[in-house]
Amino acid sequence: MFKNLDFLQTGNVRVLVIDGSQSELKKMSDILSANGYEPSTSCSGERGIMTARQILPDIILLEADLPDISGYEVCKRLKSQPQTEDVPVIFITADTEKDDVLQGFNAGATDYIIKPYVDDVMIARVSAHSKLAVKSRQEKMLSEMIDKYVLEIIIDTSGIIKYISSAFARLTGYEPDELIGKSFDMLKHPEAFRSAMPDILDSVKNKYTYYKEIDIVAKNGDRCVLNTFAEPLMERRGNVTGAQCFMVDVTSKKELELIAVTDKLTRLHNRQKLDQVMNYEMSQFQRYGTKFSVIIIDADDFKTVNNSHSYHIGDKILVKISGILLMNVRDSDTCGRWGGDEFLVILPKASEGDAVIVAEKLRKTIAERDYGIDNNVTVSIGVAEIEKGETVAKLVASAGKALYKAKKSGKNCIVAYSETDNPV
Template identity: 35%
Template sequence: MRVLNKPKKFKSLRVILFKNITLIFISLFLLLSIYISKTLYDNGIESIYTTLEERNKADKYYIESYFTKIHNAVKILSKIDVIKNAIYLSDNQKQFALKLFKYTEDSDPDINYVYAGYIDGSLLINNYTPPKGYNPMIRPWYIAAIKSFPNVSNGIPYQEIKTKEWLISISKTLVDNNGKIVGVIAIDSDFSKITSKINKYIKNYKSTNSFIIKEDTGEIIITPNNHFLRKKYYNYINNINFVYDHKKISFTLNGDPKLGYYSKIPILGWIIVTSVSKKEVITPIYNRLIILNITFLIMIILFGWFLSKSFMKKIINPLIILNDKLLQITQNKKIDIKLNTFEYPNNEIGIIAKELEKLTTTELYKKNKELEKINQKLQKLSITDCLTKLYNRGKIEKDLTNEYNKAIRYNDTFSIILFDIDNFKIINDTYGHQMGDKILIEIANLTKETIRNTDIAARWGGEEFLILCPKTNINSAFNLAERLRKKIESHDFSIDKRITISGGIAEFKKGLTIDEMLKQADDNLYKAKKEGKNRVIF
């Protein structure tokens, strides 16, 4: 490897390269760190949402099955005569109703009490003596049923008047045989059993909990925190609504940010929300990100150092030789092994950049421009009729297909005008093909002068021409064709014979194909010829 004779004020490429590599890897570290951190954070949050969704669905199915059977039991019991008409029966007759209550309680361990209260103040219940002055009509379960009439109430939590235990009641009005509301039947469940079942925290996240809201009132009816019981959720929870049947959400509860998932239980009119504290979730994510970024930074530093050493050895010195070779090649000189006679600029990269730029701007740039011009000419030739300079048949067939598809898509219309020169064979035979070509060119120019900017004219073949008229009905196309016909008829073609055209028009109608339109225009053109020429038929 030869040694460079560095001029004064020479800027070492090794120093510049080291600085640039350091800057690149710092930038790379920052970008990748941000990307990986965001990806891991998003994946971590998404994973939590997935876990919350699974837990929420499990709680929903539990609650749904738990209360659906109670809901159905209340509906069935409310229809039994001995229960709905108990107010009119003797104590002995009421015993059958109490047996039904007992049977229902014994058959389902999730049921605490089955009872009925009536408008006369009586209470029908097993093994329970109400306190003095007890009036069932003012109890929450009774009021809820009256409000829900004729439907089953969708659940209400309340405290038992004697034991003060929290229960959740499903109730329904009792209507006697005369259609009069005479009371309410209710089934109570143990509130604590339900809350403990749906509030087992997710592994590693002790802040996990579920609560249930009545959709119609916004009242919290099941919650592990009795402070919120029977309170309106929107008084404590910000940034949440329940528009969809189920959705992942984020909200704030008393200043504590939460991640959650909710789903609706339509049969009960309830919304079950499962949530976890966002702070508890993101702390382990942040810890993992810190460890990962430190590890990644160490790897970046080591890799950067190795790459910098490799660049010094394998790239810088070869670049110097390459520069000298490029310099001699661009000057059309034989590559000289002895390069010491050359003067070098202040920076090796500067030399290479200038010479490559020179090579690009002088040779490659010129070649590219020449190729670009040739391609433009070839493109134009591929779609242009070489004699008339109108579009050729291939081009207008593509335009016709595009216009046809647009007309179908947007329920629009368009028309085509197919015309040819009357007696053109006689003109060719009489005046020669050179004059025939001149007439074709002049008619093409007259056509371009007459059509609108939106119309497309092309030589269809021989002495035939086709005009495509977008968004044009047949009457407007006829007017255009007539203007063109009269213009050609009155034009001086420098021969002692009048030149005229005949044309046929077709308009797009739903169900027509392009071929059918072209045949229709061709048939009309043939008809124009048959009726004496120099006319347009549609």
């Protein structure tokens, strides 16, 4: 992800020298300082272990023969502790016997420097191992930062979850063992049209990057909206082994956007959203010739209902009518509150005749519903289909003209614009 991790390194490389000889400690300390390193020294094994825990060096130079405990024991103990297990240990010793060398490597040593050593050779080895150690630590720090703060999930080519970051676990409320080994499909939100997994896998298998907004469900049932960036994971030979997905939580943003286009009372779309949808359908009509129709619905004598039963009862009736609209149109249709006691339904790929059929179903269902009052609740409906050369404003005006005729014709009925006087 990052080619240069130097921003994670502060100060000079820290080298801890553990040796029982004060003269050797001074000699190595002077050499290291002269070459830009930051040396610390300890003259015994126990003190060296304690110092290593405190300063967390980048590399340790360790004499095998110490006055209190052996260097091999020191190395084993350093490698057994989480704070120092990854720190490279270079033994400095005059022992060149095979068994001694093997004992050092078995204890966890990274390398050996044989006494008497050449200063430049020692520095070269310290430089090589410290660079690797610093890079490894930087990568580990970065990995921990990503795990803590970045929403990440890895799936294999079958859609099985192999890894989730701590940030993803916090967002969704799942423990890693509740998701790892399970299908990514289990995160699909119940209201989502389809799972995102097939599209993600199709993209990465073809070595493309996937970028899309997806809906998932948290453990408590909450909806999470995530901008998802997925790229293929590949083995050394280039074969795709899965997908690495990075995500940005945009749930709050989406909730605010939804509030902005939702009518507070009925929870239907508001006029702003209806305008957006009609403008989109108009662009489809102008580009591809795909027709669409609109239905305008107005509650009959609703002022009388409000005056007789209170605005509170009137609001409840509007909410019930809204529910009827949602239950009796297609998923592709858009219902909204046009204003007051007026509603508008947008029907993509529907002719005027198709819209009249839907309108009649709505009119009949609304009239038959029990609203808990002695007044009959009915609606008048106007229907219009987009025509060549029309604007959205003209289409709505045509539906409004049809609605006006329905009101004049006795209410509780439907009029299509083509049935009005001089439709143009």
